Amino acid sequence: MEFKKCERCGCFFTSNDNVCYNCLTKDKFEMSKFKNFVEENNISNITSLNDLSIQTGISSKNLNRFLGYDDFNELANQINLK
Numbered sequence: 001m002e003f004k005k006c007e008r009c010g011c012f013f014t015s016n017d018n019v020c021y022n023c024l025t026k027d028k029f030e031m032s033k034f035k036n037f038v039e040e041n042n043i044s045n046i047t048s049l050n051d052l053s054i055q056t057g058i059s060s061k062n063l064n065r066f067l068g069y070d071d072f073n074e075l076a077n078q079i080n081l082k
């Protein structure tokens, strides 16, 4: 266990996760929302992170962070942003 700074809210916490306990719930919710969105929509129409943010209702900062995770590796390649 390391002492870490939450990537979402900036608070300090002790865990092996990237975000604190409070944010973990929010992250999980948004990640599944994001995955559902990708499954249900034609993502080739998405041209920017901002566009994706507007359509999913998830902040571009969080989307950018999700796309950097291994879980979203394949998805990040599909979306081909930036």
Ligand SMILES: [Zn+2]
Residues within 6 Å of the ligand: 006, 007, 008, 009, 010, 011, 019, 020, 021, 022, 023
């Ligand atoms: Zn947090």
